[in-house]
Amino acid sequence: MSKAIENKANGQNKARSAWSEIIRRFKKSKPALFGLMFILFLVLVSLVTIVLDISNPEIYNNYVIKQNLRNKLDPPSWQHPFGCDEFGRDILFRVIWGTRYSLFIGLISIMIALFLGGTFGAIAGYYGKHVDNIIMRIMDVFLAIPSMVMAVAVVAALGTSTSNLLLAIAIPQAPRLARIVRASVMTVKDKEYIEATRALGASNATIIVKYVLPNAMAPIIVQASLSVGTAILNIAGLSFLGIGVQPPTPEWGSILSSARTYMRDAWHISVIPGLVIMITVLSLNLAGDGLRDAMDPKLKN
Amino acid sequence: MSRYIFKRSLMMILVILGVILVVYAIMDMSPIDPAKVILGDSATEETLAELRKEMGLDDPFMVRYFRYVLNLLKGDMGVSYRNKVSVATQIGDRLPNTILLASCGVLFSLIGIPIGVATAKRQYSTFDNVTMVITLFAAAAPAFWYGLIMVMIFSLNLRWFPSAGMGKGFVDLARSLVLPSITIGIRGAANNARTTRSSMLEVMRQDYVDTAKAKGLDDRIITSRHMLRNALIPVVTVVGLNFGVLLGGSVLTETVFSWPGVGRFVVESIKTQDIPSVLGCVVTLAIMFSIVNLLVDILYAFIDPRIKAQYKRSGVTKNE
Numbered sequence: 001m002s003k004a005i006e007n008k009a010n011g012q013n014k015a016r017s018a019w020s021e022i023i024r025r026f027k028k029s030k031p032a033l034f035g036l037m038f039i040l041f042l043v044l045v046s047l048v049t050i051v052l053d054i055s056n057p058e059i060y061n062n063y064v065i066k067q068n069l070r071n072k073l074d075p076p077s078w079q080h081p082f083g084c085d086e087f088g089r090d091i092l093f094r095v096i097w098g099t100r101y102s103l104f105i106g107l108i109s110i111m112i113a114l115f116l117g118g119t120f121g122a123i124a125g126y127y128g129k130h131v132d133n134i135i136m137r138i139m140d141v142f143l144a145i146p147s148m149v150m151a152v153a154v155v156a157a158l159g160t161s162t163s164n165l166l167l168a169i170a171i172p173q174a175p176r177l178a179r180i181v182r183a184s185v186m187t188v189k190d191k192e193y194i195e196a197t198r199a200l201g202a203s204n205a206t207i208i209v210k211y212v213l214p215n216a217m218a219p220i221i222v223q224a225s226l227s228v229g230t231a232i233l234n235i236a237g238l239s240f241l242g243i244g245v246q247p248p249t250p251e252w253g254s255i256l257s258s259a260r261t262y263m264r265d266a267w268h269i270s271v272i273p274g275l276v277i278m279i280t281v282l283s284l285n286l287a288g289d290g291l292r293d294a295m296d297p298k299l300k301n
Numbered sequence: 302m303s304r305y306i307f308k309r310s311l312m313m314i315l316v317i318l319g320v321i322l323v324v325y326a327i328m329d330m331s332p333i334d335p336a337k338v339i340l341g342d343s344a345t346e347e348t349l350a351e352l353r354k355e356m357g358l359d360d361p362f363m364v365r366y367f368r369y370v371l372n373l374l375k376g377d378m379g380v381s382y383r384n385k386v387s388v389a390t391q392i393g394d395r396l397p398n399t400i401l402l403a404s405c406g407v408l409f410s411l412i413g414i415p416i417g418v419a420t421a422k423r424q425y426s427t428f429d430n431v432t433m434v435i436t437l438f439a440a441a442a443p444a445f446w447y448g449l450i451m452v453m454i455f456s457l458n459l460r461w462f463p464s465a466g467m468g469k470g471f472v473d474l475a476r477s478l479v480l481p482s483i484t485i486g487i488r489g490a491a492n493n494a495r496t497t498r499s500s501m502l503e504v505m506r507q508d509y510v511d512t513a514k515a516k517g518l519d520d521r522i523i524t525s526r527h528m529l530r531n532a533l534i535p536v537v538t539v540v541g542l543n544f545g546v547l548l549g550g551s552v553l554t555e556t557v558f559s560w561p562g563v564g565r566f567v568v569e570s571i572k573t574q575d576i577p578s579v580l581g582c583v584v585t586l587a588i589m590f591s592i593v594n595l596l597v598d599i600l601y602a603f604i605d606p607r608i609k610a611q612y613k614r615s616g617v618t619k620n621e
Contacts, residue, residue, distance in 0.1 A: 141319030144594065145587045148549025149567075153324055153583045156571040157331040229441070236443050237553050241568050256446065260557060263453055270449045278442035285441060 025294035032290020035283035046100035063093045065248050083268035086258050094250035101251040106232040109169035117174035121181030126208050139175035147172030155243045169231045180223045184216035218295040225288035229281040252277050313595045320587045325366050328580045338382045379577035388581040399562035405482035406547050410489030417497025439491035445553035448484035465559040485554045489543040496539045500532040534605050541597030545590045
């Protein structure tokens with residue numbers, strides 16, 4: 001008897017069919033599939049550059065970092081399809097090597113935000129009443145600060161190291177995710193199987209982590225996947241301002257930071273990195289929207 | 302209604318106090334020593350300690366926080382480390398420019414509403430599909446990047462609008478406002494179009510729309526009086542939330558267009574390690590956002606009486 005309840009609470013009985021159903025619906029959406037494919041492609045590109053850096057650091061030094069003033073501001077050509085920047089560095093190489101900074105800072109910062117926001121949101125949603133009130137009012141305070149302004153403040157105070165950048169991007173996103181987690185937990189926590197687990201003597205922490213959260217996951221995953229796009233835009237913004245990823249590291253936004261100075265002579269420095277950011281964020285949004293529609297068809301339109 | 306406004310205002314003041322606390326705490330973690338910034342590297346340890354004591358930097362955190370809040374109430378945000386000018390004066394000079402730009406940005410973003418209505422009325426038409434793809438793209442790129450592209454096309458090539466700065470006199474000012482307003486409002490316009498569209502589609506299915514049609518009402522009247530009024534409720538929230546994104550975006554847009562506003566000032570202040578100025582700017586932008594949120598909530602209650610009723614019952618509202 002207790003085993004059966006536990007299984008139901010875990011969602012194990014239906015888990016496989018539910019997920020295969022989601023995957024089936026997700027596959028039906030072409031834009032969502034395109035988005036997912038492109039993101040997987042970028043992940044692959046990042047991994048390849050990391051492997052290359054470990055096996056042969058010369059490539060990074062010679063093609064991504066090393067200045068070659070003879071090619072200064074060269075427009076796109078067969079030799080340099082994306083053109084060259086103000087130091088004569090090939091922009092295609094810099095964009096490829098920059099993938100991992102934009103992508104991984106985006107992904108990791110949202111994981112941090114999800115951990116922070118998720119913890120508070122789950123506690124608030126599960127315990128309700130005063131605990132909920134206190135936590136959510138604190139979240140309101142964080143929400144009252146525009147995310148880019150908050151990110152700028154964090155970087156201004158702590159400096160531009162990678163870990164600070166992650167925090168600067170994660171902190172403003174955390175309360176947004178906390179809201180989603182809370183709402184999602186609130187819809188689940190009064191279900192009968194949760195009561196059953198409680199009757200079996202499970203502790204609150206166990207109930208939250210093992211039974212409530214897995215069943216409240218759908219909207220959380222969707223919101224998190226959409227937040228990664230916002231995070232990438234925020235990093236690009238910080239780098240563009242010169243207070244994000246520091247040169248000569250080839251993050252996409254930091255390639256754009258010199259664009260304004262050379263706008264008259266080199267259109268490609270402005271256009272190309274921006275297009276890459278656009279396609280990436282678009283892919284994330286398409287995949288996120290597809291995931292939302294696949295997980296909860298009711299939400300569509 | 303006045304009771305509701307009073308309660309919401311009280312809550313806003315608490316939120317603003319909290320916002321200042323958070324921002325003050327973050328800036329307090331800065332390893333930058335104000336005394337060193339002011340006196341330079343050559344200062345001796347004794348003079349540094351003396352200045353720190355004089356500035357009250359050795360006081361406990363909460364003491365300094367409340368002193369900051371009290372001074373803020375008097376309109377005093379401290380003195381810039383770099384040029385010894387009052388931070389409040391510097392922000393006061395720039396704030397109207399930021400508000401002007403942000404308001405024009407919000408105005409521009411409103412074009413999303415008629416676009417959303419038009420697409421909803423012709424769902425799945427070519428017009429609808431093309432517009433929705435455009436809004437997807439518009440929301441996916443950094444807004445400042447659109448600014449760069451527009452400067453290249455409309456300023457450097459066509460020479461229609463200035464590429465930077467704020468014009469003097471009405472015509473020049475209006476001309477210099479065009480590109481930055483579009484830049485800062487473009488993502489909002491895309492969001493508004495999408496929200497209006499989906500909310501219109503929702504409303505179109507309601508029974509009262511069928512009733513209105515059965516009564517033989519004119520289609521335009523049904524759209525404007527019956528559908529739009531209900532469909533706009535979620536849009537108002539999105540416009541309000543966008544204002545926050547927009548204030549954040551002012552940091553980037555003002556840098557691209559050398560617009561003399563608070564956003565550009567904060568970036569300059571970070572680069573010169575001018576902590577009081579950074580703090581002042583962030584606090585100002587956050588307070589503005591809180592005030593806009595309050596106005597949106599009040600407007601919301603005007604449009605939708607259900608919200609007010611809900612508020613009376615639970616004592617809490619705000620995006621729930």
